Amino acid sequence: MKLLVTISDALDPGFGRIAAVDLEHESAEIVLEWCPPPSLRTSGKGFLGLAWLGAPGQSDLIACAHAGLCRINPTTWTVSGVLHQPCMNDLHHVTVHEGRLLVTNTGLDRVDVFELSGRFIGAWDQSPAWLTAERLRGCNPSRESWNSALDRGWALEAPSLTDEPFTGDLQSLAADSIPFHARKTRHFVHPNHITMLDRRPILTRFIDRSIQDLSDWSFPIPETPGHPHDGIVCGDRFWITCTTGLVVAYAIENGRLTSREVERIDIPQRTGRCGWCRGLIVTDQLLVVSLTTVRYMPPYGWADSDLSKTETSILAVDRNTFELAARVDCRSFGQLPKLFGMVEWPATRDFGKSPHAI
DSSP states (O other): OEEEEEEEETTSSSOEEEEEEETTTTEEEEEEEEOOOGGGOOTTOOOOOEEESSSTTTSOEEEEETTEEEEEETTTTEEEEEEOOTTOOSEEEEEEETTEEEEEEGGGTEEEEEETTSOEEEEEESSOHHHHHHHHHTOOBOHHHHHHHHOOTTOOOOOOOOBOOOOGGGTGGGOTTSOGGGSOOOOSSOEEEEEEETTEEEEEETTTTEEEETTTTEEEESOOSSOEEEEEEETTEEEEEETTSEEEEEEEETTEEEEEEEEEEEHHHHHSOBOEEEEEEEOSSEEEEEEEOOOSOOSSSOOOSOGGGBOOEEEEEETTTOOEEEEEEOTTSSSSEEEEEEEEEOTTSOOOOOTTOO
16 A cells, blocks of 8 residues: 655755655655745644545645645646645645535644635634634634633623633743744634535544534534544545544434444554554555644643654554554654655555655
């Protein structure tokens, strides 16, 4: 099996990288390194989500940069276009559906929708417009005041927000003098991954550990066993990764997602390997995940204080035996590389290589 994975590096100037991975030979190489223009460059932020515009291997790719979508020609491994809006911040994933791009605009807690031409056509917002406007202007609301703004009730009172600035090293990164698209923001929902179940957009929400159906704002899975990152549909199951390494499948019944858990795989327990778990590919034979070394204790999504055991790698687990079928070490792809989105690559096609790849 061959696949592509996106890479960020916490210590570089903001390059976007894509690596080509061959699981059979347990090998990987960088096929694209993109340096954003200075106006879009954010230190430590590279490519995140990844999707094919059409048939795998026969169409362009779309990669999420920190504040824009990059259209990539996989034959020449060049970026042929960049879609940017000033309100984009920390884009995590993009999915393509019926000629539209659905993008998780994580830094603003919303999902934006564009035509393939780049025209904006709508959004699903997770907060009132006035609150979003305040955030764009530089306010970093406290979590308490953000929740209060959502639950106004019927009392006719002037709306207000409590600004809770970042402290320490993060303070300078969140200054309101920095353009919003490059600014550090506080996430309240942290929408990670968007996928389609028929015509229903299904969203993974990291902070409150839920899965939301945006077609009717319902929560078919009100609580997941860990903080969810990726979520994909495969046959009659909806699969998620949790950042601790749990991979869980839920039943799809009568075209609707349910909370009935039908399969659970604990990657660290099964393989003896652990790391911050994001990317996911599921086939009839394999379950493939991406892991990233955990450098410090995050506020959400991790409990084990022994970080020395974590690693940056891609693991393939045999779905029949639950044994580790392949492992690709990705530590060499940067000083502090982080792995994000993955897509399959046609098994019979060579990867090629960009003249600008490292």
